Amino acid sequence: MYFIAIKQIRVVHVLSLSNLTTDEDVLNIFSSVFKSYGADITRYKSSFIKxxxxxxxxxxxxxxxxxxxxxxxKNSVEFEELFMSLSINVTNFFRDSIVYESFKSFIMPKILANVGPGGRIRIWSAGCASGEEPYSIAIMLLSALEKSDNFSIEIVANDISRKAIEYAQRGKYSVKSVEKLPPNVVTKYFQKIGNTNTEYEVNSSVKNQISFKICDILSNDVKQIDAIFCRNVLIYYGRESQELILSKFHKCLKEHSYLVLGMDETMLGRKCEKLFNPVMARERIYQKILPNN
Ligand SMILES: C[S@@+](CC[C@H](N)C(=O)[O-])C[C@H]1O[C@@H](n2cnc3c(N)ncnc32)[C@H](O)[C@@H]1O
Structure with missing residues (x-):
């Protein structure tokens, strides 16, 4: 009781200097209203929430x-607006192209060897936003496997944002989204919509490789994955949630399989660091290791 009273005095005092309110105070103020809507504010980084x-x-x-x-x-619609704003959907095709080039040249041959002729390559795009990431992965795989029809592909892509997944499923993008792609990639894997030159649609040969799902990474039930792309997602989460997500990935991956993070994300200093080996540190590509190795 005494503790709560002290805490309230501190929060009110800090609020009177609203610019100086600490990240932690802000989390304290909003945690119960988040709970009342069934959401958990503590999973996010406090600076991001603020x-x-x-x-x-x-x-x-x-x-x-x-x-x-x-x-x-009082206003659940405003809560919905705030909650939606926590889902940052910024993305683009072949984001950080060096990552895709390195993955195709160095990691793909290892996955193919692991899977074996006639096998199925299973990739998870976790936090796929409006679809550019899973479509880039599909295009990368299709072009790598062009001369070999021995392998099949299965890409699962999920996001918590319904809007993002609906957009991704349509597979229609503005000319601005595709203008930086090599022209041969656009010609081969996209088609113009109508005669206006303003919109392109991903070909069905690419779309057919992907199944989209609206769900949280932590509740997505997937197993035996050869590579997980979870890029520019962890950056919004606090350490504890990052640990939960990384250990979920460890469980979902096949032995010796791969995890690709965003360029500004790292495993350094996380408890999960011992579960992954940074095989291509610059590109943030990690390989699953077993804890007792
Ligand atoms: C900045 S975008 C990154 C998109 C893409 N991975 C990339 O790197 O370009 C982050 C996406 O992750 C989604 N996201 C965040 N937390 C998530 C979670 N717990 N489960 C599923 N999706 C999540 C957001 O809705 C958003 O669409």
Whole structure:
């Protein structure tokens, strides 16, 4: 009781200097309203949450965190807006192309050897946003396997954002999204929609390789995966959630299979570091190892 009273005095004091409110104070203020909507604020990085709250408050013309908390309590539509804003969908085709080139040249041959002739290559794009990542993976695999029809491909792609998955499933992209791709890739794997030159659709030969799902990474039930691409997702999460996600990936991967993170993401200092070997450190490509190795 005494502790709670002290804590409240501290929060109110800090709020009166609203610019100086610490990330931790902000999490404390909003944790119960998140809980009331069945969401967990603690899984996100506090600095990230603070930035997203600031953005929504700016849109509503609010300066005080407690005022915004009151709005959230009463208005589930605003909570939905805030929650959606926590899903940053920025992406593009062959993002950090060096990663795809290295994967194709050095990791693919190892996966093919692992899978063996006639085998099925299973890839998971975790946090796939509007689909550019899984489509890039499919195009990379199709072009690598051009001269060999011995292998089949299965790409599973998931995201928590319904909007993102619906967009991904349509597979239609603006000319701006495809303009940096090599022209032969566009000709081979996309078709123009209508005569307007403004929109392209991914060919069905690419689409057919991918199954899209709206779900959280932690609840996606997949096994025996040869490589997981989880790029630019962990960056928004706090350490504990990162550990949970990384150990989930370890369970889903086949022995000696691969995990690809984003260029600004690292496993350094995580407990899970001992579960993965950085085989291509610059590209953030890791290989699963067994704990007792
Ligand atoms: C910045 S985008 C990255 C897209 C793509 N991986 C890339 O690197 O270009 C992050 C995506 O991860 C999704 N995401 C975040 N947390 C997730 C979770 N727990 N489960 C599934 N998707 C998640 C977001 O909705 C968003 O679409």
């Amino acid at each position: 930035r997203r709250l600031g953005r929504r408050m700016g849109i509503l013309g609010l300066k005080n965190y407690l005022d915004y908390e009151q709005v959230l309590k």
